[in-house]
Amino acid sequence: MIPAPFDYEVAESVDHAIALLADREDSKVLAGGHSLLPLLRLRVTRPSVLVDVGRLDELSYVRDAGTSIAIGALTRHHDVATAPLLQEHNPFVSYVAGLVGDPQVRHRGTIGGSLAHGDPAADLPAVLLALDGEIDIAGAAGVRTVASADFFLGVFETAVGPQEIVTEVRVPKLTAEHGWSYLKFRRRSLDWATVGVAAFARRSNGDIGEPAIALVSMGATPLRARASEAAWASGQDPGPFADEGTDPPGDTNGSAEYRKHLVKVLVRRAAEEASRH
Amino acid sequence: MSAPAELEIAPTIGAPVARKEDKKLLQGQAQWVDNMEHPGMVFLGVVRSPYAHARIKNVNVDPALAHAGVVAAWSGADIADEWHASLPCAWIPTEDTNAPEHKPIAVDKARYVGDAVAVIAATSRGTAEDAVELVEVDYEELPCVVDAVAALSEDAPLVHDEFGTNRCYTWTLEAGEVDRLFAEAAVTVKERYRQNRLIPNAIEPRAVFVIPVPANGEFTLWSTTQVPHIARVTLSGVTGVPETKLRVIAPDVGGGFGSKLNVYAEEALALAIARRLGRAVKWTETRSEGYVSTIHGRDQIQEIELAATAEGKITAVRTRLTVGMGAYLQLVTPGIPLLGAWLYGGCYDVAGYSFECTGVFTNTVPTDAYRGAGRPEATYAIERAVDALAREIGKDPVEVRRLNFIREFPAPIASGLTIDSGDYDASLDLALEKVGYDDLRGEQRSRRAAGDSKRLGIGLSTYVEMCGLAPSAILGAIRYSAGGWEAATIRCLPAGTAQVLSGATPHGQGHETAWSQIVADRLGYEFDEVEVLHGDTAVIPLGMDTYGSRSLAVGGVALYHAADRIIEKARKIAAHILEVDETAVDYSRGVFHGPGASVTLKEVAFAAWTAHNLPEGLEPGLEATFVYDPPNFSWPSGAHVAIVEIDTETGAVELLRYIAVDDVGTVINPTIVEGQIHGGIAQGVAQALYEDAIYDDDGNLLTSNMLTYLVPSATEFPRWELYRTETPSPTNPLGVKGVGETGAIAAPAAVMNAVVDALSDDGITEITMPATPERIWRALEEVRP
Structure with missing residues (x-):
């Protein structure tokens, strides 16, 4: 439980962080540390240097950005969960941020870190995917914006390059027409989701428009459940289609077969809740 | 002699008194083994088998020895001559029980994932962990068996070749005409249940710390143990350090749930390596290490x-x-x-x-x-x-x-x-x-x-x-190799406080509080006037430690009887002070009442200490020990x-x-x-x-x-x-x-x-x-x- 030796650098600015990352090949960004430190301590990962971006206070904010809400990458889950702007304009994101880990995790962990880590069992990536959010990534060539659909590439693999950092996340402003639900099935309250379902739709006159369903822990990345979305849009129960195109892991919390069953139940329930909400 | 007729002390037995122990725990002032330091100390790192069953063909510790900060490194064979006996098993249930040799570091075969195969001594804990990764072990992987029922089948791999079976023992208990009762039963049910394997997860991981005095071969060993007294006698057996040269201390211990009712390889290793190096030695498990090295x-x-x-x-x-x-x-x-x-x-x-x-x-x-x-x-x-x-x-x-x-x-x-x-x-x-x-x-x-x-x-x-x-005779009858008694000593100190020496050794239960309540209640002390000492074999030589919900029912009762002995002796002194016959003295909660006058137990304790005026033939001091063996x-x-x-x-x-x-x-x-x-x-x-x-x-x-x-x-x-x-x-x-x-x-x-x-x-x-x-x-x- 003592990490292998590593160097440690403190970034004074975003540019400085990028320069530090460029200095060494096997560097890692340290933000809240709640995903990275356990991996370091188990010696699962052995970077030669940690670039600590934790003091870049300029990346911790929640701002009104017109049609969207912008969230600085270093904003802690707790602050996302309690930000008045989000509670007003996108309570979906703040609700789910309040379900991440436990209070200690939520006071250290950051939204940018959670996204960049690329864990398919994490909560916020699926919500971002369901909301078609955007992610700003800064690198030596400047800042680029990546759609959430293009961001998650594999297990612990995202569009963030080795010499880049996430700077901002944007989620749309919701209206009273929007319904949403996040169901997180787990054995203990502090566990990662065995299966999680983020469901989101615009409701009008009893119809469901623009339905979006994203799945947690059902494959190498958070996944959109397209078949279920189509069923939901056409007024059907989206549950039975929820395992289409999924490739869930099997582990001590549940076999792949069980997850494929569970996701059907949870998608049905999430859609029901989002339709009511 | 001008003592009040009654002491104004509320009854404490049965009262929800706040625990004495909690303040220091909550304020971070507890004494944990892992916090202890000593000049020149080394830290142990244990190399553990990644295989459930493997022949150890070769262990090369040289790359670890070459690492900066590494003081020494040993394979199981290198250190085997330290062991005078196997790690202890105190309960061999039958005469034909198969009891394998158990060395702190495996020599020939590793028999589970986590079995120790080499040990490092280094100047820091991080260095020890780094060096653990450098030891080269050449394993020949062998077939393994993890399920107890499967292990009994004919073709199961043998965990210990020498027994020719994986059966350790079979123990039976029969009473009454069972077969007849089943044959005559109107209804029978037959069920099969699985008791899942569990990991105890005490909040404090295991740790051991040894300071040697090489000049005279003495050792003080601090351990996160429930059983310092059992550890002393058994570690003495494993290492050959005489009991008289080994002091075992269980300081504040953060839970055990039985997992610290044991004597572990790392305790023996720390002791043996302190002897070899003449330096203080510490080992602390990590949580994930504990999962494969602390009992399930x-x-x-x-x-x-x-x-x-x-x-x-x-x-x-x-x-x-x-x-x-x-x-x-x-x-x-x-x-x-x-x-x-x-x-x-x-x-x-x-x-x-x-x-x-x-x-x-x-x-x-x-x-x-x-x-x-x-x-x-x-x-x-x-x-x-x-x-x-x-x-x-x-x-x-x-x-x-x-x-x-x-x-x-x-x-x-x-x-x-x-x-x-x-x-x-x-x-x-x-x-x-x-x-x-x-x-x-x-x-x-x-x-x-x-x-x-x-x-x-x-x-x-x-x-x-x-x-x-437990009743010692019953433990003997079922072949347990220790007694089930417990000891308690009460010392009435001269200035109005009392000291309790408890052989029961707490690891979170609240003995200090409960024992204080018993003494306060029986001897008329204030709750805070009672000090409870425990967990140090030099201070409390007699003890059977804490497990099986025994502390109060055995150790607490020993304390009760020790209080009786205090009262018995104090009554003699009180009668002498009051100048009446013993039979004319009544005792109630800290006060001896004679006809027309009374004296407190605290005053008696002072009189017993000065010994200026004691009954003829009575020893000075007011102290009593009781060793209670439950019936x-x-x-x-x-x-x-x-x-x-x-x-x-x-x-x-x-x-x-x-x-x-x-x-x-x-x-x-x-x-x-x-x-x-x-x-x-x-x-x-x-x-x-x-x-x-x-x-x-x-x-x-x-x-x-x-x-x-x-x-x-x-x-x-x-x-x-x-x-x-x-x-x-x-x-x-x-x-x-x-x-x-x-x-x-x-x-x-x-x-x-x-x-x-x-x-x-x-x-x-x-x-x-x-x-x-x-x-x-x-x-x-x-x-x-």
Whole structure:
């Protein structure tokens, strides 16, 4: 439980962080540390240097950005969960941020870190995917914006390059027409989701428009459940289609077969809740 | 002589006094082994086998030795001449028990993932861990076996070749005409249960720290142990350091649950390496290291049969256990299932009793004591089987229990022991009243009628257990190699305070508080005037330590009797001071009353210290020791009720309510008692619903850290609803029985009976522990039309 030796650098600015990352090949960004430190301590990962971006206070904010809400990458889950702007304009994101880990995790962990880590069992990536959010990534060539659909590439693999950092996340402003639900099935309250379902739709006159369903822990990345979305849009129960195109892991919390069953139940329930909400 | 007629001290026995221990724990001033330092100290790092079974062909420590900061490194062969004996197993249950040699570092073969194969001494802990990775071990991987039943099959790989079998021992207990009773029974039920393997998870990981005095061969060893006295005698045996040269100290110890009722390889290693290097040595486990090096608990397959009349009166119980020992025998490994051997009849009046237990070696971490040790297993089997009987004959489980309760005490039971006291109806009545049993059954029926996908389950566990370990003669008869007594000393100091020396060694229970209450109550001291010392073999040479809910029922009673001895001597001095005959002196709570005058015990203590004017022939000083050997076990009992809701779509179980009525005899401190019951129930529920140490077929522990081994937290539990009934134990003058394990003993059966009760209308009669959502979903899939 003592990490292998590593160097440690403190970034004074975003540019400085990028320069530090460029200095060494096997560097890692340290933000809240709640995903990275356990991996370091188990010696699962052995970077030669940690670039600590934790003091870049300029990346911790929640701002009104017109049609969207912008969230600085270093904003802690707790602050996302309690930000008045989000509670007003996108309570979906703040609700789910309040379900991440436990209070200690939520006071250290950051939204940018959670996204960049690329864990398919994490909560916020699926919500971002369901909301078609955007992610700003800064690198030596400047800042680029990546759609959430293009961001998650594999297990612990995202569009963030080795010499880049996430700077901002944007989620749309919701209206009273929007319904949403996040169901997180787990054995203990502090566990990662065995299966999680983020469901989101615009409701009008009893119809469901623009339905979006994203799945947690059902494959190498958070996944959109397209078949279920189509069923939901056409007024059907989206549950039975929820395992289409999924490739869930099997582990001590549940076999792949069980997850494929569970996701059907949870998608049905999430859609029901989002339709009511 | 001008003393007041009465001391104004509130009675303390039975009062919810705040714990003395908590302030320093909460303010970070406790003394933990891992915080200790000494100039020149080295840190140990242990190289552990990644294979469950492998021949060790070569160990090359040279790359580690070349690493900066590494002081020394040894393979098992390099250090083998340090060992004068195997690591201790104190309970060899039968003459023909196969007991393997057990060296602190394996020499020829590694026999489980985590088995130590080399050790590093380095100048920092980080360096030690870095160097561990540099040791090159050439393994020849061998076939392994992790399942106890599979290990008994003909073609199973042998954990220890020399025995020609994986069977460790078979132990039997027979009473009454069991075969006839089964042949004549109108009804029989036969059940098979699995006791999941559990990881104890004390909040403080294990650590050991040794400071040598090389000039005269002396060692002080601090350990996170429940058993400093047992550690001293056994580590002396393992290393050849004479007992007189070895002082063992258990400072503040952060929990154990039985896992620290042991003597471990790393304690012997730290001692031997301190001797080799002449330097202080520390080792501290990491949590994930502890998962593969600290003992596990349970791991049984239980087959239980009941013979009963058509009405449900049980006539005989037959039990067959197959128990995974793991790869070696730790301190009490083979004896743990036998601590339940007398209890498979539960709190029921049973004529025929047959018990057989077979211990089996597997390529896994050794099992040993885990909270309840043998009694949770017994309680689980009989309480589940009684529910099965009730289903079989179509009666309510309450009714079947009432039909079978033991009602006359003391109660000799078929297995051969005698239950001291109890009132099982009183506990059950109170539990049913508090839970609202009839209303709940009504709600259960209406949910079923409405086709609700969320089923309600109600589970009972009416348990009796034996603790207060133990009458030494009985321990001898069952081949345990130590006594079951406990020692206590009281010193009345000259300036009005008292010092208690307790052989019972706490690791979180609150001995300092409870012992202070007993002394305050008996000798008239203020609670804060009593100091309790424990856990240091140089200060308290006599002790049998803490396990099996024994501290109060044995050590507390020793203290009670020591107080008697203080009063007896003080009365002589008081009579002398008061110039009356001893028979004219009455004693009550710290004051000796003569005709017309009185003297306090504190004044007597001062007089005994100055010794200016003592009765002729009486020794100065006021100090007494009592070593108490209990004449019987003590027998807590109670009725627990669990209410669960099962989501039949997902298989998820929610524990809605949990009601516990416990009879632990006289209560010294109700807050401590409730705390013990809280934690015990939590661990019992954890066994039923969450925790499971899972090995794959290659002997890898899949649940190798707290991410995958599911220790539940407070958020997983409802508020426990606790009540008590009280039948004092007639075995001891305090009337106490013990409370450390009751929750863990009662809860698994209550929860699992509730789970099965919820699903029984679907045709499900068994779910294997832990009742995971997937297990329940699969069981439902099987019965779905």
